[in-house]
Amino acid sequence: MAGNILVTGGAGYIGSHVCKALARSGFTPVVYDDLSGGYRSNVRWGPLVIGDLMDSTRLDAAFRSYRPSAVVHLAGFIAAGESVQDPAKYYGNNLVGTLALLEVMQARGVKALVFSSSAAVYGDVAEMPIDETAAIQPSNPYGHTKAMTEQFLQDYARNGLRSVSLRYFNAAGADPEGELGELHEPETHLIPLVLEAAAGLRPRIDIYGTDHPTPDGTCIRDYIHVSDLADAHVLAVERLRAGGGEGAEAYNLGNGCGFSVREVIEAAERVTGRRVPLRECGRRPGDPPRLIADPGRAIADLGWRQKHSELETQIAHAWAFLKQRIEGESRAAG
Numbered sequence: 001m002a003g004n005i006l007v008t009g010g011a012g013y014i015g016s017h018v019c020k021a022l023a024r025s026g027f028t029p030v031v032y033d034d035l036s037g038g039y040r041s042n043v044r045w046g047p048l049v050i051g052d053l054m055d056s057t058r059l060d061a062a063f064r065s066y067r068p069s070a071v072v073h074l075a076g077f078i079a080a081g082e083s084v085q086d087p088a089k090y091y092g093n094n095l096v097g098t099l100a101l102l103e104v105m106q107a108r109g110v111k112a113l114v115f116s117s118s119a120a121v122y123g124d125v126a127e128m129p130i131d132e133t134a135a136i137q138p139s140n141p142y143g144h145t146k147a148m149t150e151q152f153l154q155d156y157a158r159n160g161l162r163s164v165s166l167r168y169f170n171a172a173g174a175d176p177e178g179e180l181g182e183l184h185e186p187e188t189h190l191i192p193l194v195l196e197a198a199a200g201l202r203p204r205i206d207i208y209g210t211d212h213p214t215p216d217g218t219c220i221r222d223y224i225h226v227s228d229l230a231d232a233h234v235l236a237v238e239r240l241r242a243g244g245g246e247g248a249e250a251y252n253l254g255n256g257c258g259f260s261v262r263e264v265i266e267a268a269e270r271v272t273g274r275r276v277p278l279r280e281c282g283r284r285p286g287d288p289p290r291l292i293a294d295p296g297r298a299i300a301d302l303g304w305r306q307k308h309s310e311l312e313t314q315i316a317h318a319w320a321f322l323k324q325r326i327e328g329e330s331r332a333a334g
């Protein structure tokens with residue numbers, strides 16, 4: 001029996017895929033989530049504890065009841081653009097909540113943590129692809145909260161905490177078996193918004209900036225399938241359980257190739273067979289023009305292998321999930 005793993009934010013988009021992957025590897029994911037951005041229906045592979053990260057009493061009770069051997073920490077606010085408008089929301093929840101979690105872990109003697117970090121820790125980098133030695137220079141408060149949390153983990157390493165920070169590039173797609181998918185409220189991410197525009201659920205997609213220093217003037221991102229991302233968490237948990245993660249490790253998770261906003265829209269048109277109405281707008285504050293990963297360290301050290309690296313496969317899985325959601329909603333409406 002591989003044991004319990006506490007997954008904060010396990011009812012969310014990435015967290016739910018992580019839980020499914022953990023369960024497939026024999027672990028029992030115990031979800032700790034306040035359901036502010038997640039859904040009860042995403043919790044299918046273990047118990048759900050509804051609670052706020054900052055509620056140390058509740059968190060402590062979850063540790064006492066379930067005795068997890070490790071924690072996967074995904075709970076946090078995620079919208080880089082919003083963090084520029086409302087930094088206090090991000091510094092408050094993402095940092096104060098994480099400190100509360102680290103304190104409870106220390107009190108309960110749990111010394112293994114996988115942290116959901118982000119490519120946003122790098123900010124505006126000139127050299128592509130980005131490896132883990134690139135300077136940590138976030139360009140928005142969201143990125144700062146991820147970088148500061150990684151600093152916490154280095155500091156707690158002196159008290160014996162072993163950790164793996166996974167710096168996600170752009171999570172995309174949906175569970176290939178159709179059980180899970182992306183549903184943020186409000187949605188801010190490019191691929192689901194493009195697909196909703198293709199489906200006629202919104203009038204158009206706004207392109208944020210056509211004057212970036214990129215070949216077609218739109219931002220370039222490295223899209224990675226959410227199930228591949230989830231697999232990396234299982235490998236990280238296994239690494240920690242085998243005694244790894246000393247001194248706080250960090251890994252980039254991306255494909256190593258980038259697509260512009262226009263290329264994503266064109267790929268979505270091919271996958272859906274529909275035209276996506278668009279409007280060219282100004283830049284979104286805090287958006288780096290280009291983010292492409294060098295995932296070599298994760299491949300070498302974690303043994304990570306991607307199964308769905310093609311952008312069109314990622315979009316096809318997201319499209320299948322959206323169509324299923326639309327059918328479900330129209331059935332429910334009678």
Ligand code: UFG
Nearest residue numbers: 078118119120169170188189190206207208219261284287
């Ligand atoms: N974009 C648009 N129109 C939209 C939405 C997005 O043009 O309506 C553009 C953005 O400007 C950006 C690209 O599409 O250039 C991707 O935007 P997303 O909002 O989908 O993703 P971000 O790159 O801003 O951020 C995501 C995650 C972060 C993570 C980051 C790391 O949300 O948590 O990837 O690369 F830090």
